[in-house]
Amino acid sequence: MQESQMAPAKLNDDALSDRVHVAVTKLIKSQKLHGGDIIVESRLAEMLGVSRTPLREALQKLEGEGLVVKNGRSFVVRAVGLAEYLQSLKVREILEGEAAALSAGRAPAGAIRTVRKNIDELLSAPVYLPEAHWQSDDEVHALVSDFCGNPVLGQMIRHLRMVTRLYEKLNLADRLVPDATEHLEIIDALESGDGRLARQKAQMHMRSLYKASI
Amino acid sequence: MQESQMAPAKLNDDALSDRVHVAVTKLIKSQKLHGGDIIVESRLAEMLGVSRTPLREALQKLEGEGLVVKNGRSFVVRAVGLAEYLQSLKVREILEGEAAALSAGRAPAGAIRTVRKNIDELLSAPVYLPEAHWQSDDEVHALVSDFCGNPVLGQMIRHLRMVTRLYEKLNLADRLVPDATEHLEIIDALESGDGRLARQKAQMHMRSLYKASI
DNA sequence: CGCATGCACTTTGTATGCGATAGCTCGCGT
DNA sequence: ACGCGAGCTATCGCATACAAAGTGCATGCG
Numbered sequence: 001m002q003e004s005q006m007a008p009a010k011l012n013d014d015a016l017s018d019r020v021h022v023a024v025t026k027l028i029k030s031q032k033l034h035g036g037d038i039i040v041e042s043r044l045a046e047m048l049g050v051s052r053t054p055l056r057e058a059l060q061k062l063e064g065e066g067l068v069v070k071n072g073r074s075f076v077v078r079a080v081g082l083a084e085y086l087q088s089l090k091v092r093e094i095l096e097g098e099a100a101a102l103s104a105g106r107a108p109a110g111a112i113r114t115v116r117k118n119i120d121e122l123l124s125a126p127v128y129l130p131e132a133h134w135q136s137d138d139e140v141h142a143l144v145s146d147f148c149g150n151p152v153l154g155q156m157i158r159h160l161r162m163v164t165r166l167y168e169k170l171n172l173a174d175r176l177v178p179d180a181t182e183h184l185e186i187i188d189a190l191e192s193g194d195g196r197l198a199r200q201k202a203q204m205h206m207r208s209l210y211k212a213s214i
Numbered sequence: 215m216q217e218s219q220m221a222p223a224k225l226n227d228d229a230l231s232d233r234v235h236v237a238v239t240k241l242i243k244s245q246k247l248h249g250g251d252i253i254v255e256s257r258l259a260e261m262l263g264v265s266r267t268p269l270r271e272a273l274q275k276l277e278g279e280g281l282v283v284k285n286g287r288s289f290v291v292r293a294v295g296l297a298e299y300l301q302s303l304k305v306r307e308i309l310e311g312e313a314a315a316l317s318a319g320r321a322p323a324g325a326i327r328t329v330r331k332n333i334d335e336l337l338s339a340p341v342y343l344p345e346a347h348w349q350s351d352d353e354v355h356a357l358v359s360d361f362c363g364n365p366v367l368g369q370m371i372r373h374l375r376m377v378t379r380l381y382e383k384l385n386l387a388d389r390l391v392p393d394a395t396e397h398l399e400i401i402d403a404l405e406s407g408d409g410r411l412a413r414q415k416a417q418m419h420m421r422s423l424y425k426a427s428i
Numbered sequence: 429c430g431c432a433t434g435c436a437c438t439t440t441g442t443a444t445g446c447g448a449t450a451g452c453t454c455g456c457g458t
Numbered sequence: 459a460c461g462c463g464a465g466c467t468a469t470c471g472c473a474t475a476c477a478a479a480g481t482g483c484a485t486g487c488g
Contacts, residue, residue, distance in 0.1 A: 014479090040468090040469070040470095041469075041470075042468090042469070042470090052470090056470095056471090073469085073470055073471080074469080074470075
């Protein structure tokens with residue numbers, strides 16, 4: 001019966017279309033495809049080893065999610081400019097502030113400890129690793145959005161974070177120390193259970209990102 | 215050959231797939247397809263007079279937009295329950311409050327007058343017209359979300375409103391007078407340019423909806 | 429009489445083929 | 459030399475065809 005590797009879970013599960021969807025998502029987030037690139041279906045389909053049909057379906061879904069847009073009759077990778085980036089940060093300031101206030105005292109201690117440890121490791125790493133930076137960022141903000149008790153709010157935040165990640169001109173390396181510092185303040189506040197403080201720290205973090213990009 | 219009505223602009227323009235997308239969107243919003251319904255592709259495709267391919271593409275896009283979800287291997291119309299409805303209202307309270315504050319004094323006087331006139335007509339109509347109620351609602355909230363100067367914020371609000379509209383158990387008729395009253399208060403505040411007041415009125419409106427559904 | 433097994437039908441997933449069209453190149457005319 | 463049009467090619471939109479998978483029913487056996 002041996003299903004071969006069950007390990008990567010849904011690697012062959014069912015859904016060629018879905019696999020393509022996650023693959024293209026990764027291509028975009030990792031900027032192998034970057035904003036404004038026009039997507040030629042046949043080329044990308046062949047590159048991924050599938051026919052155009054599942055690729056097209058994945059692209060339609062991505063269009064719904066806002067990762068690609070249709071320009072004329074071809075898909076192009078969504079380009080996020082400075083204006084939209086800043087607007088998203090402003091909304092995140094509001095939403096993540098609220099979510100942080102709600103999450104204060106609710107996020108599990110174990111999760112907080114793990115996240116803090118990862119920040120420490122990131123800071124003491126000998127070389128800068130963008131991947132680790134992103135992951136740590138994800139963890140911190142997930143702490144805020146996943147435990148706020150309002151899944152809809154969490155969903156909004158995740159979507160906005162996706163948009164901000166699409167902004168390519170951000171110089172990530174410069175943000176290592178500020179991010180880590182501000183992240184630590186946020187999770188300290190979460191741990192303390194002080195909602196007001198958590199909101200303030202989360203908002204400060206967003207404003208810091210804002211100022212860093214003007 | 216007769217392409218019939220060209221009037222509604224892009225009725226035949228290009229894009230069978232897109233037409234199907236808007237058609238299905240309407241079917242869902244008008245609850246001809248209601249939450250939880252499982253969609254059989256061949257049936258719906260035939261009903262719309264197209265083959266399964268453009269229908270599937272439309273459905274994938276709708277999945278990305280969150281109007282349908284995949285349950286197992288078939289699409290089902292997204293069902294919004296009370297919990298999610300209330301969560302959405304909570305987020306809307308935050309977001310529309312902010313947007314109203316930003317829009318105060320910025321929304322064009324002409325637009326405001328039109329909206330107010332439509333509310334008056336709605337109130338004095340001899341019979342209750344759900345369609346007109348929805349449209350007026352759209353107009354008021356568009357006033358808030360379209361002129362807040364932050365398109366990202368506006369987009370979030372539109373999406374949340376879509377979610378709340380998917381909640382089917384709401385008894386719309388009972389809301390006619392409260393909605394109209396609160397809407398008038400909101401646009402009065404917008405017109406006056408008092409951001410603080412506008413925020414307050416928008417938030418009160420959301421809390422009113424919230425309480426009406428507990 | 430109940431349960432298991434297999435068959436047929438329904439429905440989805442993917443590939444492929446064909447017609448249409450947009451964008452491009454090249455040549456012609458001014 | 460520059461603009462414009464005609465033809466060509468690359469690419470898209472859609473339909474159809476086929477394969478796989480799930481489901482329910484019927485039939486036969488214990």
